[in-house]
Amino acid sequence: MEIHWPLLLLILTPFLIGLSGLLSRNRGTLDALQCGQAGILVVSVILVAEEVLTSGPLSGLFYLHTDALSVWFSLILGIVGATGTLYAVGYVGEQLDRGAISFKRFQRFFILFDSYLAMMLLAVNVDNLGIMWIAIEGSTLLAALLIGFERNKGALEAGWKFVILSSVGIALALFGTILVYYASENVMGVSEEALRWGVLHQVADQLNPEAMKLAFLFALLGYGTKAGIAPMHTWLPDAHGEAPTPVSAMLSANMLTMAIYAILRFKILTDQAIGPLYTGNLLVGFGLFSVAISAIFLLTQQDFKRLFAYSSIEHMGIALVGFGLGGVIGVFGGLWHLLNHALAKSAAFYGAGLVLLRHEHKIVDQVPGLLHGIPLAGVTFLIAGLALAGMPLFGLFISEVAIATDAFTRHPFIAYGFLLVLTLAFVTLLYQILRMVLGTPVEQKVLKLGQRCRSFATVAIAVNLGALTCIGLYVPPGLSDLLGTILALFGIPGK
Amino acid sequence: MNWEGWLLTFGQIVLVLGFSPFLVGLIKKVKAHLQCRQGASMFQPYADLTKLFRKEVVYSETASWIFTVTPYILFSSTLAASLLIPTIFTPLPLNFAGNIVALVYLLALGTFFLILAGMDAGSAFGGMGSSREALIASLTEPALLLSLFAVAMTSGSANLSTIVYKTALLQDIVLDPPPHLMALVALWMVTAAETGRVPVDNPATHLELTMIHEAMILEYSGRYLALVEWAAGMKLMIFLSLVANLFAPWGIATNVSPGALGMGLVVYLGKIMGLAVIIAFLESMLAKLRLFRVTEFLGVAFILSVLAVVFFYILRVE
């Protein structure tokens, strides 16, 4: 079993950097390390993608395994993770400068943050459902600590709710995993291999339908809780609202995406066992429900971080609908949606973080005229907001249209419902965003943003929005090939 | 257009210009008689016009060039409209220049500028007159158009001359009673409104608050007033000949032989003088309506014209 350095790097870097954070005593090296990590992440993820594209799936030592689907999600996690790291350096650094936190906790933050990233990267790059579960659970626990990082009432409450709810979810997911294992038994007997996704994928069509149904149900509920699918989404707005902003960004852009990834793995197996109808209906149902719920909550939202949180719920819902429909363009739409959403949403949170640092509150109608107040944040909100609302020229529009189209070719009424809730969500989100972006700032005391913070944030935002607009306007051939292979994985002839 | 055409057009201009003041005079005279007064001579309007033309013009300081050009535009648009209407001969050489819609809108052009002029001097009365005129004009136009259209449909054409020509040739269409009757009544009511006659407006009034047309031209004097008055006279003549020739085209000349033309002239003059007398009678009998009763009056006209169309379709024999 040969070693693939890029893959290994991709996963180990955050771990090691995080731990080495313990040793480095002064801040400069810490920042440097983090920047290095960001760089390495991007480079290695791209290398991995290259390798997979050229020479099929990779299997490294210790259950490491990377196929097209993993690569797709690694891309999302890697790139957004990188920008997130940069932003975190700026953001938490600012708090440090303001003396809000001690250097010790500054260190601790990065240890947690990096290993959190590592866990997520691990989760999407292992072949073993059990290990995947462990990684996800690990990321949950680390996330719990990160959410509570600021130790004020809100943070603690949010963290507590998160820990309880997502542990329950994760437990259910474990039961799902056990059931798959159970089902696999009478196909291949009791064996270590029986949890390897690749192996299961080959024998999936012989697995017992009843067991797989049950398994998928538990997996969906369990990982769905982490993916913030209504009605299991209740922890999400609190967590996103109260966590330190870089963490909120990671939660929204990476963790939810990762959870969806887990669901997809189960879906593919189940579909092979019992055909796509069952999983499809469940996914579409939950998806539509999530979009509707979030749309309604967006309307009366007073807190801009929660606002983005609800919009995340909405977008996860949209992606689910896409996957649930399961046609070529549907699945394509889902994947494409996840990528674009990750980029746009993290950017939005970066902007939100700046506003929060400056105003020290999160009330929507207290921060009008951001274009004048904090041009950087204003522009970010505007672009990211329009993208998230699904305006043309952005990838999210394309994916939404794709999903709608797929829905239409199957069941027009889903399409109508979908478009309806989508329009509702669009209106509500945009209404809120524009309330903040336009207008004239109200007089109130504001804190100044540190130079380093601003520069780091600028870089992070620039990268995200740049990538977002690029892929909105032009799809690199590499990506489209990747999509092709993934579709094949879904049992759909790639286009 | 051959020399006959030119001749006829010129003849029509002369006829309209020359005869319209007489109509006004005639109506005044008859009314006077009905009120047991001697009354001025029927030719008084001619004298008035010449006098006015000679008099010095006084215009308001606040007025702009709109005030000056309006009389000319009013005059010319009314006269142009009159050239679309068959009087003693049909089809007219200028027939192709426009149909009933063109007629209505030509008159509207005049009204438009008159309204502007009314506001131009900046006196309250002018504004009042303009505002009322705007209301009435907007209410009459649909009725006018539809009543004309009701007649138009019987002859399958929207060109006035053609309508009259056909009806003149085959007498019996005219006797297609219900639609035409309603159209006739509607047109008559519209006429009253458009030419500022009782019961819609009272040309003889000099109580500002009841004036409409008179209020708009309150600021005019001298030759401008003359032009406006003359235009008003022509407008009256236009509507009367519409009534006369659309509903009773008897005796109108359909070829250019001198005999036919002479005949046509005599009959035509007879018809519209008759109508003028009727107007006089009505004016002496009726009282002017309140402004907001006028809308109901015109509403009736509109309904009648609609009914005319409806009946046309229902009773059409095929």
Place this chain on the structure above:
Amino acid sequence: MSLLSYFLVVTEHEKADVRFAGMFYLIMAHLGTAFILITFLIFYQTAGSFSFEDFRMQGHALPEGMKSLVFWAALIGFGAKAGIVPLYVWLPYAHPAAPSHVSALMSGVMIKTAIYGLFRVYWDFLPANIHENLPWWFGFTILVVGTVSALLGVMYALMEHDLKSLLAFHSVENIGIILMGLGAGMLFHSYGMDSLAVLGVIASLYHTLNHATFKALLFMGAGSLLYATHTRNMEEYGGLLKLMPWTGLFFLIGAVSISGLPPTNGFVSEWLVFQSLFLSFKEPSIFVELMLPIAAALLAFTGALALACFAKAFAISFLAQPRSNHARHAREVPLTMRAGMGMLAIMCVVLGLTPMVVIPLLDDVTFPLLDTTIRWKVLELGGWALAPVSREFASLSTPLLFLLLSGLIGLALILCWVIGGKLRARSYITWGCGLKANSRMEYTATGFVQPIKRVFSSLYQPTVKLEANLLEESRYFAKQRKFDFYIEPIFLKYLYNPVVEFFSTLAERFRMIQSGSLSLYLGYIFLTLILLLLFVI
């Protein structure tokens, strides 16, 4: 596109109302987009691709029900962008909010793209081939929508005293007229009377063109007024004709042609619409036969109201004495602005005088759609007169009318000279019942439309507030009287507000879902699990 135009609208986003307008506009536009998307999706379903070529090939394969679905979706989708009743509501907010040149652009060009969409769908995609006939009620619905839009548009325009909102409402009116032409065309087409159908279509295309010109002209005029006086409120204008003669002249031309008065372009296209409506007696169905003339009558009504409206607009803004210091100190706008308007003004007249040039061009446009040309019969007398159907039926020659008018003006001058000799004139102050007439005695815009408002109060449902505090000595004299009235568009009142209400109350209700109780949250998951176990397995 709606996105870009949104940013054009909110250029001056510091103003709250501008933001509201922008938001409203964006929402409606997006609603439109959604419906347009549905339209295309339906086509996609059969065509299997998004290329117009395939739509054209496959569109007719749709089942009847789907076709009517497409019809409605397209009508709502493009209608929302074009601003037909009842979807026009954003329009009077967005246009005034935008800077004038933008409003000119929006109203002149953008609305037209929506019309283009309608044409594409109804004439190009839906019919299988040129001779397939769509159900008659397609055209009829369009006709009705058009008529209502035209009427309501002008009605509300009359009550507007903000010059730009007034123009915006007139956009609604004109879209209505355009749709009337289109509707008549479709109606005839559905009965297979193509040569008549062409007439309707050409009429509506012609009016589209004209509207683009005169509406842009008027918006620029409004813009120059705004530039000169820094206010959009008509009641503060007045007497500007003397201060800004050129702007005044151009605005007058625009006003004349939007009121459809000869010999300008508005007149020609409205005339054409009238003709296509008059052709009703060739319709097989008696119901339609009845409806068309009535539509024609309503069009006449619309025209007359438009006339009243622009008489008001022009008279109040340009005539009599200035009503405010803004107006008193107004100056003529710079040459560049005048040049722009002048160009358009000339366009208006030229387009009016040369239908014989324009119509063949439009005919080339419509030819591929219906493969019938009417060029050879439209133009009579070597192209000097229009005879849409037959010379027998109706004809029009704007050049001749123009010559007549100018000639007769000449005649009038001659008469004056012959009878009256040389003009002797002197100017004097207006008679103000013994007082010195000042601008406060003038009729206001509000006063001007008061009779109409009163007559149609059932439609306007105006809210009038009149308060006076009287002198102690005698209750016949008041220290001051305060009068204000406003009109809430009927659809806003009965259609939109309820919807918004519904959603906000819904949202309020739903907030209890997120009550903050952890056990409740756990309960959701638990319940979902149990239910799924019970029913899905």
Place this chain on the structure above:
Amino acid sequence: MSNLQITIGSQLVNLCSVLLLLTCFGIIAQRRLLACVDLFAIQSMFLAVMAALVAYLTDIHHIYVAAVLTIVIKVIILPRILKQVVRRLDVKRELALYVNIPTGLLICGALVILAFFITQPIVHLGFLLTRDSLAIALAIILIGFFIMVSRVKAITQVIGFLVMENGLFLGATAAAYGMPLIVELGIFFDVLVAGLIVGIYANQIQDTFSSVDTSHLKNLKE
């Protein structure tokens, strides 16, 4: 091994799992927190015993490891931590319940039936002697969940969660003689960390809110 042994063995296994179930009902019926913790410890004990039994019967050795881990973590460490927390916060008894005890018991009965009903079609799949306890495993998971829903105090919710974990472990063992060792270890590690984190949170919450009554944690809402 003789058939007799097998049958006896599987009956013993089933017995253990039934005992597990009973302890769940005990927890439901119990108001006193410390007693709940004890019950949980006992339950874990039974779990370990069962695991050991399975290991003995099937001599798959890594299950012994699992059994040992269970004893170490779930019988010794976690109860310690919990008891500490309980003492420190001196919340002796849980007075507030969202659902009163009889109803709770009834519901749990219903849940057990549901569990059997659900697993019934797939039970025949397993050819292992422990397969019957799959239903019980599901039942325990549901009941654990129900405890979390119905109790107010943070501690009891944690206990509920741990009960779920036990159910899972039972499931794993019942269904498949336990997961592959590596997975097993990972799971245990996670459970341990989870317990620690919950402990940390409980303390911090106590510090900031001066109570662990989660019904107080209702500031974050719409």
